[in-house]
Amino acid sequence: MLARRSVLFALAAMPVAAHATAVLAVDALPDARFVGFCQTVNDFEIASGRLALAKSTNENIRGYATRMVAEHNEAAQFLVKARSEAGVSYAPDPSNPPNTVAVLQRLNSLTGPEFDTAYANAQLAIQTQAHDQYGAYSQNGDNGALRRYAQRMVPKSTEYLEYARRIAGGR
Numbered sequence: 001m002l003a004r005r006s007v008l009f010a011l012a013a014m015p016v017a018a019h020a021t022a023v024l025a026v027d028a029l030p031d032a033r034f035v036g037f038c039q040t041v042n043d044f045e046i047a048s049g050r051l052a053l054a055k056s057t058n059e060n061i062r063g064y065a066t067r068m069v070a071e072h073n074e075a076a077q078f079l080v081k082a083r084s085e086a087g088v089s090y091a092p093d094p095s096n097p098p099n100t101v102a103v104l105q106r107l108n109s110l111t112g113p114e115f116d117t118a119y120a121n122a123q124l125a126i127q128t129q130a131h132d133q134y135g136a137y138s139q140n141g142d143n144g145a146l147r148r149y150a151q152r153m154v155p156k157s158t159e160y161l162e163y164a165r166r167i168a169g170g171r
Contacts, residue, residue: 026132026133026135026136027136027140028133028136028137028139028140028141028142029133029136029137030142031086031088031141031142031143031146032088032089032090032091033091034133034137034141034146034150035079035083035086035088035089035090035091035146036090036091036092037133038075038079038133038149038153039076039079039090039092040092040100041072041126041129041130042072042073042075042076042079043076043100044100044103044104044126045068045069045071045072045126046068046069046072046073046076047100047104048065048068048100048103048104048107048119048122048123049064049065049066049068049069049072050065050069051104051107051108051115051119052064052065052115052119053065053066053069055110055111055115056115056116056119058116060166060167061116061119061120061167064123064163064164064167065119067163068123068160071156071160075153075156078149078152079149082145082146082148082149083145083146085145086143086144086145086146088143088146100126103122103126106118107119107122120164120167120168121168123164123167123168124161124164124165124167124168127157127160127161127164128161128164130153130157130160130161131154131157131158131160131161133150134150134153134154134157135150135154135157137150138150138151138153138154
């Protein structure tokens with residue numbers, strides 16, 4: 001589990017080309033951990049997006065951040081409904097990636113092009129993980145309400161991942 005804990009941080013620090021070869025098989029998380037994962041992703045996207053809007057002057061980064069803040073606020077509302085319908089508690093798992101606290105701390109310490117690069121790489125890492133987990137849960141998740149949430153997020157996640165690839169490689 002220790003290796004999985006630092007995947008996001010490690011990916012955020014990797015050169016963009018290395019992301020193309022980083023492929024991990026993903027199993028669907030148990031229900032409560034899936035909810036915790038999704039909430040962590042939503043919280044990270046909102047917090048990191050707000051940082052990007054405050055720190056970046058790059059139009060692509062700012063456009064992506066604006067979209068992430070708005071759409072993950074909406075996703076968080078749908079997650080609350082799905083969690084309630086499913087009767088599942090929020091159960092963050094500190095041993096489960098993404099390790100967003102360390103990434104947010106790192107982003108907060110950076111400025112200018114260094115911030116933009118780290119933000120783009122962090123987005124690529126978290127969107128890859130989110131896309132994989134939404135896909136796994138949408139196919140193999142145990143809870144119908146949460147599976148529907150994952151199925152709703154898969155096409156959005158595909159878009160977010162493509163956009164993250166563009167901002168990570170398009171500067």
